[in-house]
Amino acid sequence: MFKLSVPQPNMLDRNHLDYILAAMKRPETSRVEMRKISELVRTRMNPHPAGQKEENVPQLDGKPVSGLQHKYRETVLFFPSEGQYCHAYCTYCFRWAQFTSVGSEQVFKSSNRDVLLRYVQQHPMVSDVLVTGGDPMVMPASTLRHYLEPLFGPGSPPHLDTIRIGTKSLAWWPYRFVHDPDAADILRLFSEITASGKHLTIQAHFSHPREVEHPVTQEAIRLIRMTGAQIRSQAPLIKHVNDQPKTWASMWKLQSRLGVIPYYMFVERDTGARDFFSVPLTRALDIFSSAYSQLPGTARTVRGPSMSASPGKVCVLGETTINDRRYFVLKFLQSRNPEWSQKVFLAEFDPNASWFDDLKPAFGAKEFFFNEQYQQQKLNVDGGSSGQLCDVDWLAGKGVTSDSGQVDLSM
Ligand code: SF4
Known part of the structure; x- marks a missing residue:
């Protein structure tokens, strides 16, 4: 958990680390210069992997739509502006550019719900909208409602079946659904979505069984499930964090007991401190297969190791x-x-x-x-x-x- 949340020097390759350390040691290096040097190193770390900027940004009326990605026929990703922050800043985050260059052209974000709705309306093959970030659950309930209501309220696109919300809040701030001042508003919103006939699924980022064990997390899971929403769990396989079969097997078993659906084991993407965190594919396969073989049939819903x-x-x-x-x-x-x-x-x-x-x-x-x-x-x-x-x-x-x-x- 420490390495999941606290940056390690070896996350940088030797040249970058020396470059940063040398700049830090020079007394004349100002904060502004330090920031520039850090940005330079970041730009060498493949901030937008898998062609996200070049290949995933869709068009509407002949113009690129900011804050949207459309890679797979059925699923559109929406990045609400207010959700481009996170409860946890995972050291291995593949969306780290969203946080490190806020305000620059690197960030995917939009506050235009009308464009999202129009895009979905004009694409009848789109059945799923994934609201993502960052973490959309950092937003107040009222802001989340503002974005989601057109997708499930009166006049919502009939071909849209599922609203997904990607979040690490269940692991890092489960109080969001239990004790926060607008926790009840969040749950009411979830209930309204499921009552509308749309499927709501919380794509929960759980990296380690420790994150599932906390009583407040388990209470939050119970409350969310009572709204009719499903919770699916996914995470990357990360060296130093969860690269043991027993870690995944115990996490998936506990999740199944709580009614959370194990969904994906991802391979660490080719971005950021990838050399520090990545696991060879053959080892990833061993870890997945060994963990999977320990699961009952009801938990064998998980897929992986999968490379996006x-x-x-x-x-x-x-x-x-x-x-x-x-x-x-x-x-x-x-x-x-x-x-x-x-x-x-x-x-x-x-x-x-x-x-x-x-x-x-x-x-x-x-x-x-x-x-x-x-x-x-x-x-x-x-x-x-x-x-x-x-x-x-x-x-x-x-x-x-x-x-x-x-x-x-x-x-
Ligand atoms: S929860 Fe996801 S988006 Fe947030 S820091 Fe972690 S990996 Fe990145």
Whole structure:
């Protein structure tokens, strides 16, 4: 828990650390200069991984919509301006740029609920809106209501089924739902959403069983479930924090007992202090498989280890050996083109690979099966013809044409 919340010197690579320390030691370094130096180092740490800025920002009326991301056909992400802060500032946060460059062009945020509503109305394939940040639960109940009411109140888009709220509040400020002055207003809002016929799911960020054990957390879970909302739990696998099977098994078991649905184990993204926190994929698979095998069927709702890479969420299903050669077995859980999710594909086994970009296609193929289509879409974006690399433009039913590195094992 200490390393989850307190930055460690070794999170910086040696050059960056020396650069920062040297600046700190110079008596003439002003706070302004120190800030500039820190910003410079931050810009070298891949602040917006997986093409978020270039590929996920959608358009409305021919213009980019700030504060929205639309990567997968069914789901739109909304970043309310007042929610771009957090109860916990996790050291491994993949959204750290939201907090470190507030006010700069790096931040995703919007206070325009009308644009969100119009965007959803104009995209009938969108069934889910994920309100995210930061942490939307830092907002007062009245602000949260302001953003959500158009999505579930009278006149709300009939094709919108689910409102998701991503939050770490259950782990770090469960009082939000129990003792805070507007706790009852929050729960009333949740009840109204579920009574409207929409599904409300709290995407709870729990990294460690310790975060689930607190009595106030358990009371908050009980109160939220009484509103008819579901709670799903997700977290990245982080070295020094939760890289043991027993940690995940005990967390998922406890969550199941409390009625929380284990949902995702993510692989640490290629951003920030990734070298300090990342776990090789083969180890991640071992941890996931070992923890999963200890669960009863009712808790085997969890998926992973999953990489939220640029083309989509790639799950490492397992390892296999063909003609004495080892391979990773992969599958998209979500992808920019929904058709990609129908395929199982292989990558060469690499004991040191810790992210999708480290992997090579199997059998000497030059590229993965989806790459040709993906690159073509990127060209369209770069050329300004689309502005968004979301699969909403792909619904005409293009087939997956390249079969390089692809093995259809399951379909
Ligand atoms: S809870 Fe999520 S958004 Fe907030 S600091 Fe942690 S990882 Fe980042």
